[in-house]
Amino acid sequence: MNRREQKLAERLKGLTPAQIMNIIVADISRQFPQTFFAQQAKRGFYKCNAWDKLIKRIKALSRSANWGEQSDYINDLYSVLLYIRPNDTKEFALKKKKDKSLGYFTICPHCWRFVFKRYNKIRKDPFCCFHTPGEAEYQRAHRALQRMATESPGLTRLLELRSHFLAQTSDVIRPRSVNYLTLKIKKIFDPDAYTPASYDLQRIWPYLPRTERLISKEGGDVTDIHSVVSILDPVDRIDPLDMWDENDTEGAEFVRGKRLILHEIIGLDASIFKFNLCLAEAWLALLEEHRSKGRMHISIS
Numbered sequence: 001m002n003r004r005e006q007k008l009a010e011r012l013k014g015l016t017p018a019q020i021m022n023i024i025v026a027d028i029s030r031q032f033p034q035t036f037f038a039q040q041a042k043r044g045f046y047k048c049n050a051w052d053k054l055i056k057r058i059k060a061l062s063r064s065a066n067w068g069e070q071s072d073y074i075n076d077l078y079s080v081l082l083y084i085r086p087n088d089t090k091e092f093a094l095k096k097k098k099d100k101s102l103g104y105f106t107i108c109p110h111c112w113r114f115v116f117k118r119y120n121k122i123r124k125d126p127f128c129c130f131h132t133p134g135e136a137e138y139q140r141a142h143r144a145l146q147r148m149a150t151e152s153p154g155l156t157r158l159l160e161l162r163s164h165f166l167a168q169t170s171d172v173i174r175p176r177s178v179n180y181l182t183l184k185i186k187k188i189f190d191p192d193a194y195t196p197a198s199y200d201l202q203r204i205w206p207y208l209p210r211t212e213r214l215i216s217k218e219g220g221d222v223t224d225i226h227s228v229v230s231i232l233d234p235v236d237r238i239d240p241l242d243m244w245d246e247n248d249t250e251g252a253e254f255v256r257g258k259r260l261i262l263h264e265i266i267g268l269d270a271s272i273f274k275f276n277l278c279l280a281e282a283w284l285a286l287l288e289e290h291r292s293k294g295r296m297h298i299s300i301s
Contacts, residue, residue, distance in 0.1 A: 004072070009080045017054040024058075024077065032070060040064040051085050068133065104187050105262060110141035112280040113233050114262065116255045129237045141283075144290035157289075161282035164300040168207045169278060173199050175271035183272055189261050197269045201225060208277055210284035225270040229263050232280055 012020050028041040040061055048054050058078050065074045105114040108128035115126045131138040145158060179194050201223055205212040211232075215222050220231035238252045266273045285298050 005076045005080050013084045017051050018049045021048040037064050037070050111283055112276045144286050158286050161285050162279050165278040165281045169204055172204045173271050173274050179269045191264050194265055194268045199270045208281040211280045226267050229266050235259050
């Protein structure tokens with residue numbers, strides 16, 4: 001538990017859900033006045049007199065929080081409520097706080113890189129270290145996402161491009177369903193649970209030329225899946241959510257270890273990484289179009 005959470009837990013411990021509700025509304029109104037987040041807090045906690053209802057309202061309120069201080073506050077609050085909740089779920093909540101293995105890898109909303117998401121953090125879509133909200137790379141990717149010039153009704157340009165590259169490579173690398181389900185559904189992080197599968201990576205690059213150029217530019221070997229993954233998903237970069245607080249090197253080292261295991265699994269079966277490769281190509285194509293300011297449109301026909 002970080003220092004912010006400790007202080008919050010001391011204030012809320014022993015109080016009823018209704019009392020906690022009043023403190024939350026007052027805190028948000030004071031810390032974030034005149035914001036949509038504060039408005040939703042005032043509306044969302046009416047007659048919140050049970051723990052289940054309070055937890056549910058916090059989850060709903062998280063959707064109104066912007067990245068930054070609002071997101072930090074709601075994440076800390078959610079973790080604290082799991083910790084102080086006086087019922088039979090407290091033992092599991094405590095386990096969540098202590099066991100850093102309770103989490104999984106998802107994909108950054110602004111690129112193709114893996115990000116470790118902890119179960120006790122309710123904000124969806126954590127960003128990687130290359131796309132910290134508010135910074136230049138985040139803003140550039142965010143603006144590119146707003147492109148509406150699509151050829152497929154109902155799809156954003158990014159999804160349109162991703163679907164196109166997945167379709168183009170469908171016969172090049174066919175995923176082994178057993179390995180895919182073991183990682184994506186069962187979330188098993190044990191290389192011994194996977195059946196090795198070999199693929200000729202050189203067959204995929206004619207369809208993903210931008211990704212191939214990026215890997216080669218960074219000194220990677222496009223014929224070696226280990227080299228490809230290490231370039232596209234760097235192990236030594238620390239994502240903001242890898243650390244429990246600003247001084248937590250243990251958390252960052254733990255996630256680094258999990259990422260190395262993930263890379264080892266991908267090394268056994270490159271098809272697991274095919275989605276990321278096509279997503280990388282889609283992002284690079286989207287950014288290419290965005291830089292051209294509409295002068296270039298990549299045909300997907």
